[in-house]
Amino acid sequence: MTNALDVVSLRAGYGAINVLWDVSLTAETGKTTVIVGPNGAGKTTLLRAIMGLVPVTAGDIRVNGQSRKGAKTWDTVADGVVMIPEGRMIFPDMSVEDNLMMGAFPRACRAGWKRNKAMVFDFFPRLAERRDQIAGTLSGGEAQMLAIGRGLMEQPRVCLIDEPSLGLAPVVVDEIFRILGQLRADGMTIILVEQNTSRALKIADHVHLMQSGKVVLSERGDAVDLDRLHALYFAHDAA
Amino acid sequence: MLTLEGVHVNFGGVQALKSASFAVAEGESIGLVGPNGAGKTTLFNVISGVVRPSGGRLDFRGQSLLKLPEWKRARLGIGRSFQIPRPLGHCTVRENLIVAQRFGARTNDPQRIDEILDILNLRDKADSDATTELALTEHKALEVGKALATNPSLLLLDEVLAGLETTSKRAFMERLGAVRDRYKLAMVIIEHDIPTIAALCPRVLVLNFGQIIADGAPDAVFRDPEVIRSYTGETTL
Amino acid sequence: MIELTLQALFSGLLAGGYYATVAVGLALVFGAMRVINLAHGELVLLAAYIAYAAESRYGINPVMAIPIALVVVASASAIVYALLSRIEHDREINSLILTFGIGIIMTNGILTIWAADIHSTTNPWFQDSLVIADTLFAMNAEVAFFIGGLALMAGVYWWLNHSWQGRAVRALTSNRNAAMLMGVNPRQTEILSFMIAALLATFAGVAIYTGKTVFPSLGHVLTVKAFIITVLAGMGSIHGVLIGAIMIGVIESLTVTYLSASLQELAGMLLFLVVLFVSPSGLFGGRRALAR
Amino acid sequence: MKHAILGAALLAAYVGVPLLFGGTPYVMGLIVAALTIAGVALAWALLGNLGGMVSFGHAAFFGVGSYTSAVLSMKLGVPVFAALLLGGLGAAVASVAMLPALRLRGPYFALAILAYAHIFQILATEMTPITGGAGGLLSIPRFPTLFGLEFGGKTGGYVIILTIILLSAFAYDAVRRSAWGLALKAMHDTEIATRVIGVPSTHLKAAMLALSAFITGVVGAFNAHFISFLEPDYAFSSTWTVLPIAAAIFGGYRTVWGPVVGALVIYLLDQLVFKPILPHGHQMVLGVLLCAMILLSPGGLLPVLLRRRRSEGGRHAHA
Amino acid sequence: KDFLLGSELPLTGNLARVGQGMHEGIAVAIDMANKAQAGKHSFKVSTIDDETSPAKAVAAVEKLIGDGVVALTGGYGSNIIGPASEAAQKAGVVYITSGGVTPDLTGRGYKTFFRINNTDGYALAMIGLLQDMAAKKVSVVYLNKEATSNLAKQVKDALGAKGVTVTMHEFDGATSDFKPLINKVKLQDRPDVVAMVGYENDYVGILRAAKVLKPDVKAMVGVWSLATSQMAKEFPDLMENVHGTSMLPYPVEFTQPEALEFAATYKKLFNKEPDYLGQFGYVQTRLLIDAILRADAAGTLAGGGLPDELRKTDAQTLIGRVTFDAKGDNPNFTHRMGQHQGGKVVLVWPKEFANGAMRFPATPW
Ligand SMILES: Nc1ncnc2c1ncn2[C@@H]1O[C@H](COP(=O)(O)OP(=O)(O)OP(=O)(O)O)[C@@H](O)[C@H]1O
Ligand SMILES: Nc1ncnc2c1ncn2[C@@H]1O[C@H](COP(=O)(O)OP(=O)(O)OP(=O)(O)O)[C@@H](O)[C@H]1O
Ligand SMILES: [Mg+2]
């Protein structure tokens, strides 16, 4: 069986500044892959590169075995590969509801927008309360919920999620991980970047540790030991 | 040093703050927590002058702040960070700090700027463009830096630790604590990470639907059933 | 007295309709690309001259000339877009100069091709008067294009606010990267809105050709007026354009009626400033987040 | 080294140019006209670059400055050079009326200023007793002869406008280099963020507006005495807004000298080269030139010229 | 001998149309002079676009003088002609024009400045026609520019002195919808005649509004650029019965040989009927050329004798007799009034030049 996503010796960065140095990793179809690592390691950059938002200088990205290097972001999205960015990436001048509707923009998702919106409002009742508010005036946590809800509207097959728990109250973080667990059970391929390592490891099938733009450790989720992982973070600091 | 009494804020139909009252003593550290949308950021906005309350009293060292513009409050010693980082446009990281120091503290002290860069681990990025070349956590560090550069006596930090991985967070907290002690800062810090709050702040305020529903020592507050129900959930100290 | 006032209001309303048809294309392009197209008035003028050419040379009714004019204006519009999309830095300010330059080129091109004479339709139907209830007078052209303009604007409004593509247009200006993450193809979306703006410009051009007079330096005048109305409306707001344009039209005609025709510009400008001082982002400008 | 270059440039400007072209009033007249545009362009760019405010109404300051100076010298007999400065002051005072507009941003501000320009123009037309109404003012006093130097002629006018521009540019540069300059630059997109760190942003912006208005007003006053004629349509003509903007962006509005270079290049190229070749369509060439500049070198002409000297400059807009 | 004339005119921008019109007249005069003087002398004109800017007009004059022109003909708009002719005066070069009618221009008393027309001549024609119509109430609708408001005020003063009720309505150049204004005229003034003082697009706007509102008036009267072939062709039904100043009828019915040749040359060069702008441009240039030839023959041309020679002018021209007073003004100038009748322009005032009967009362609707 082919993997949902293969990243092969990927190099990418911002203009003159290269961030990713030969990153390789895979995400198996229907499994949850967690990427952890210290700040500035390049996790967000990796997700952005997969989506075509950051130019790739070398290496390859494959979705279901097919090369997607140089593909346009919107084509990648149309193939069911979706990224949920952290909460700053909402549409600040549009209403909450219009933000969610934008999630259903890919043609394949338009038919189901009503059902999906109901589902999102169900997950985050706060959004339902605020459906007509201009998204730019939402609180930080509300915006984060909106970004997640909007991503779910896209009915992803492969979902890249960047720090979903950022800025959320503990109760909501509980809810997020419950939702992630449910999506995983539904068979979605999830690639999760998360600083809340202990929570993330609980749902991880596979774990990658990134440091300074490289993958330094890849292991099965159940084989990872939290303390050893954190020790490796330190190793980076020392080095 | 700071007293709020019966502060109200309305956004159209939304009551973001309802009669919020509390006081911060000189040198005190307070953790401010509460569910998303409870009004924490709004509270900071009121104190720093970004949002005008529709009612209430707001005093800083015996002087009412209500009529003062943002920049005067900053010069009085109120420094704040933004939850969504707002680096100064077209400026490098160092220039961000220089502006804050020249105008907020009205001094010119390059040494202290270097000191701040070190504390925040921004030395490598000092000459990077602050709007386009930073990762999220670096942006947050810069937020703290701008506030520190104004030589504040009260520091309002809005989720500056969010997104930091555990080790860096611990290191950052320690450095923040050290700065606080060295400059005898009072500090109000918004954070959703309960252990961090508990470690850093001897007093915690819980805001819910614009009202303060709990105020006290961390272990007492986080055992309050109301707080558990609305905010902490399964997470415990 | 009452007759005078009623006619003033009616004339103002119709004049506002003209202003709105010109301005709405500008507002749309701004809404779609955050670009102020300073060549918009010239595009409108181009349409008017195509209608003139069609009528004077082949005797084609100006309304029937709309498709021909549309082809020309859309091509010109596509060129403007192609050039605009090559700007990478400081788009807001650089696009001003670019479109301003295009405007100069077009004005002088029109001057060279059609000379400086003034033109208007020779088809008498358009200028025949239409009398409503014995008290309200208008030209057929004014009323026809007012109604047509309303319909077009309603269509654009619906498209922008309730269609998938229209929402994508707004999303793109709100946050370009995020829109791409929703599967929006920016170029395709922007071209689409440029083409709709071209349609609006064509319509406006023919409206002006039938109801007013056209001459080469008019393009610049139209751009400025459209720009003012777009700002008054709140940049990018479509229904705001209509309301703002009618406000300007009515205040101008009331000033003419009760003060002096030489003060009508002054009245319009004062109204504009008053509105901006009360509501700094125009009548229906987007409310933005204060601070987080 | 740097001082030597500066000295040589000043010498060339003050002595070389008059020696070369003093005999041809036509060319000298064009250079003065180009420098007049340059002065407004510089003031416009100052406001845009430092204040972050794009104005579409600098004609307002130009017109107010020229009328103030002309009326003071004609009706009250104020000496021309004093009237020149008072013209600048008049424009700065007019900018006070625009303070409410400082709350506006982007296109809102740009057009509010345009509205002011319109209003001032209409006022100038209607206030016939003072301004001469639509007929305007004829025979405005020219510059006098001082210390044996005849300022009333083309060369004299050249020396005056050159001096105005140099002083303005030095003032601009001084502000830009100061902490104020940094704060102003920082304010563009994130005014709130600068306010909460102690920057009185409105005051700074008001100061920049007044400074820009002052410079524009002085240039306008200069023009009134140089041309010796004024009427509302001319004094408040949108040309005084449009051409300087084009010149500033053409030359590079984020630099101090870009607008000046831009104005000289655009105006002189247009009048000396394109106009003789294409008597009727030369404006079209100007349009093409502007478009080409934006597409090929969006930073403007000056940065291109300087690029060879500064290897690393592309990354930050040097403000 | 070769003579180079200079001309500074607006060829682009707002005034492009009138600038072009005068330019065409100048070209005709040059063409005819070259034919008449073939083998002896030749004339050329060098034209610079002043872009409707005083500074550029001054620059143009300076450049032309630098290029060695004998004299200047052209100029449009008093505000441009003022500074431009001042530059010519400084260099002692003759500047002759018909493009600015304000008294201020000749009021300066320049030795080198000449003008063949003036506000008085327009006002006289308009006042005369209105008196012939025996109008009791007149509404004057005028543009708030200098030339137009001067003229309007002159008409008002003259008619007012004769007991006619005159109401004044000033409008701005940006006005494109005249319905509110005309409605005011219709409901409040109820005049016999509406007198319009503006430019072409103003007339079209006013007449359209009037056609829609149909005020109860007996005649619509205007000045410049109204009773022209261009207007007759472009707006046939709008112009019917409208009066305007016009030197010549349309189609031109010339009897004098000079006029016939003018019309033929115009037709040959520009393939259209001459209009009044062309006539003025032609006349001023012809007078200039005549004076140059005289001065040349007398040998005073190089010695600055041209102004004196020009001042001796006394000629019958297409626009009537022209002489110049000490200030360079033409005191004989009176305009004529024409009326659009069935696609033609018929001269109806004064009697001695009329080539048809005035229709009165008559309006376009
Ligand atoms: N637009 C940009 N231009 C230049 N450098 C950038 C840009 N965005 C990020 N970087 C740099 O790239 C590096 C990796 O950033 P990235 O955001 O991928 O890290 P991350 O692993 O997601 O970190 P975090 O945990 O802080 O979110 C950082 O050093 C950052 O400064
Ligand atoms: N301009 C506005 N218009 C309408 N509602 C607003 C506006 N600004 C804020 N709100 C609402 O006020 C409430 C309080 O917002 P605030 O940002 O203070 O929350 P918070 O406690 O900081 O939450 P978080 O932890 O998610 O950052 C939120 O529900 C928000 O949606
Ligand atoms: Mg990240």
Ligand SMILES: [Mg+2]
């Ligand atoms: Mg918050």
